[in-house]
Amino acid sequence: xxxxxxxxxxxxxxxxxxxxxxxxxxxxxxxxxxxxxxxxxxxxxxxxxxxxxxxxxxxxxxxxxxxxxxxxxxxxxxxxxxxxxxxxxxxxxxxxxxxxxxxxxxxxxxxxxxxxxxxxxxxxxxxxxxxxxxxxxxxxxxxxxxxxxxxxxxxxxxxxxxxxxxxxxxxxxxxxxxxxxxxxxxxxxxxxxxxxxxxxxxxxxxxxxxxxxxxxxxxxxxxxxxxxxxxxxxxxxxxxxxxxxxxxxxxxxxxxxxxxxxxxxxxxxxxxxxxxxxxxxxxxxxxxxxxxxxxxxxxxxxxxxxxxxxx
Numbered sequence: 001x002x003x004x005x006x007x008x009x010x011x012x013x014x015x016x017x018x019x020x021x022x023x024x025x026x027x028x029x030x031x032x033x034x035x036x037x038x039x040x041x042x043x044x045x046x047x048x049x050x051x052x053x054x055x056x057x058x059x060x061x062x063x064x065x066x067x068x069x070x071x072x073x074x075x076x077x078x079x080x081x082x083x084x085x086x087x088x089x090x091x092x093x094x095x096x097x098x099x100x101x102x103x104x105x106x107x108x109x110x111x112x113x114x115x116x117x118x119x120x121x122x123x124x125x126x127x128x129x130x131x132x133x134x135x136x137x138x139x140x141x142x143x144x145x146x147x148x149x150x151x152x153x154x155x156x157x158x159x160x161x162x163x164x165x166x167x168x169x170x171x172x173x174x175x176x177x178x179x180x181x182x183x184x185x186x187x188x189x190x191x192x193x194x195x196x197x198x199x200x201x202x203x204x205x206x207x208x209x210x211x212x213x214x215x216x217x218x219x220x221x222x223x224x225x226x227x228x229x230x231x232x233x234x235x236x237x238x239x240x241x242x243x244x245x246x247x248x249x250x251x252x253x254x255x256x257x258x259x260x261x262x263x264x265x266x267x268x269x270x271x272x273x274x275x276x277x278x279x280x281x282x283x284x285x286x287x288x289x290x291x292x293x294x295x296x297x298x299x300x301x302x303x304x305x306x307x308x309x310x311x
Contacts, residue, residue, distance in 0.1 A: 027293050032282055033212045039071030045142050046072040049135075049149040049169055051079045051161035052120065053101045054228045058271065059201040060148050061221040062214025062288050067146060068108060069217070075142050076105070076113040079131075079165050084120035086230035096230035103227035107220070114138060124160035128168055135172035136182060140190040146197040147173055151291050154202030166200070173198060200291040210292035214275060215285045218268075221275075225267045238266025 046067045050056045056064060056076070068074045082097035083090045105113050116134060118126060138144070150157070150166035157163045175181045177194025186192075199210065214221060225234035239259035245252055254269055255262035272286060279287035 027291070028209050030209050030211065031292070032284075032287075033210055035066070035213065035216050036070055041067055042071035044072045044145040045075065046146040046148065047075045047077060047139070047142060047144045049077045049079065049147060049165065051123070051150075051159070051165045052082050052085065052231070053078060053097045053104065054085075054225075054231050054234070055150070055162075056148070057104065057221070057224040057228050057234065059203075060199070060288060060290075061224040062217045062275065062286065063199060063212045063290070064108060064148060065217035065220040065224075066212065066214065072146065074108055074110045075144075076108075076110050077116065077135075077138060078113060079116045080118045080120040080123065080161055081115070082120055082230070093230065100228055100230050100235075104224060107223045107227060118161075121159070121161060123164040126164070128164065131164070132168040132172045132175070133182060135169055136176045137185060137190070139172060139176040139195055140185055140193045143193050144173075144176075144195050146199070147195050148199045148201070151200035151202040151206045153206065153291070154200070155205040157203060162203070170198070196295045198293040200293075201288065202291075206289075207291050208289045210290040211278065211282050211284075212288045212290065213279070213284045213286075214288055215279070218272070218286050221272065222264050222267050225271055226263055234263075234267050234271045236263050238263035241266060 044067075046064070048056045048060065048064050064074065078101055081094050082101075083094045086093035086096045088096070101113060101115075104110070116131070118131075123131075139147075147169060149169045150162045152163070152166040152170045154163075154166070173195035177192050179192050199212075200206070227235070229235035236259070238255055239262045242252070242255040242259065242262040245255075254265050256265060275286045275288055278289050279285050
């Protein structure tokens, strides 16, 4: 029995008391998630959802690589066409970001990326019910077990693409498991499918209950950010800095003697500074932080398994 069915059996007073005493960290205490041997995620599907081509590389590439390495089948959804961040005019910006997204697919071995093609910075103008339905369709189609995206409760988020995307993902992850929402999906052969795990990241403040050790996947994260050439702060920023210093008669040992080394070491030193600091606080070399929401506990089922007896 799920949580909603259980709560329907509780007296109103008991339900009110439970709600009043429910702490925010009911989603779970802080957990350090580390590398697991074998393929414990085999048979699962992970969907990384990013409004822009640089979001997953900067905030969640380590976790994404970890889940893939553990056997999960990877998909990605890019929500906007990235027409506001990159070189040249709008058309050139879109083209440059598409190149980055295609390269990112290869870095991770993504089975498919779905491009939703909304205008960058304009997502607070769209009908959220439309975007939510598109996510529900994809979650059912892909049988999404795990999603990674922005935290819908992250504080001080300025970008409407981020907070609209995250709010619609959160609702869709729940609604996708229902048997009455969008019944035309079922006529097309899809079935209800609930997202079981959610990893939410944020640019600024958030409630963190999951720290992921990404030490074994740092080079993969650098690979992903190196391909993020259209919009900073990664891509070829290190190579450009090295060239600028050379024109000024200066060298920076960190940047090495070639452009590839310069770009990758710039990413390691500066782009991954947040991951290094998060790791330091938890005794790790590099770590990413999330608000994690896992499967709901089957309270009644657990009780039956522990206590049921044959007459």
